Amino acid sequence: MEGANLFIAESVRPKLQDRGILLFKDASTNKGGVTSSSMEVLVALAVGEQEFNKHFRVQADGSVPKLYKAYVEEIIKRVEENARLEFENV
Numbered sequence: 001m002e003g004a005n006l007f008i009a010e011s012v013r014p015k016l017q018d019r020g021i022l023l024f025k026d027a028s029t030n031k032g033g034v035t036s037s038s039m040e041v042l043v044a045l046a047v048g049e050q051e052f053n054k055h056f057r058v059q060a061d062g063s064v065p066k067l068y069k070a071y072v073e074e075i076i077k078r079v080e081e082n083a084r085l086e087f088e089n090v
Contacts, residue, residue, distance in 0.1 A: 031086070032079040039075055 008016070013023060043056060055067040 031082055035078050035082060036075050039071070039078075043071070 008023065016023060043052070047055070055065050056071065057068070058064050
């Protein structure tokens with residue numbers, strides 16, 4: 001993925017791809033970050049600190065709360081769907 005302020009010259013892109021390096025334009029990959037951070041803000045606004053710690057933090061014993069697992073899966077689904085829709089009409 002290209003960085004937000006670091007771009008790969010078009011002349012270099014084919015050389016990297018010939019070596020098996022997958023490149024994604026920042027505009028596309030950034031959308032996943034925006035989706036994820038938007039959902040994080042929603043959770044922060046919707047639950048209090050105790051609920052957040054119980055349902056959205058990995059516990060001291062290493063266990064992952066069920067709600068957090070479902071939340072991560074939902075983010076992944078949304079990012080994948082948004083990516084599919086972005087290229088559907090290309």
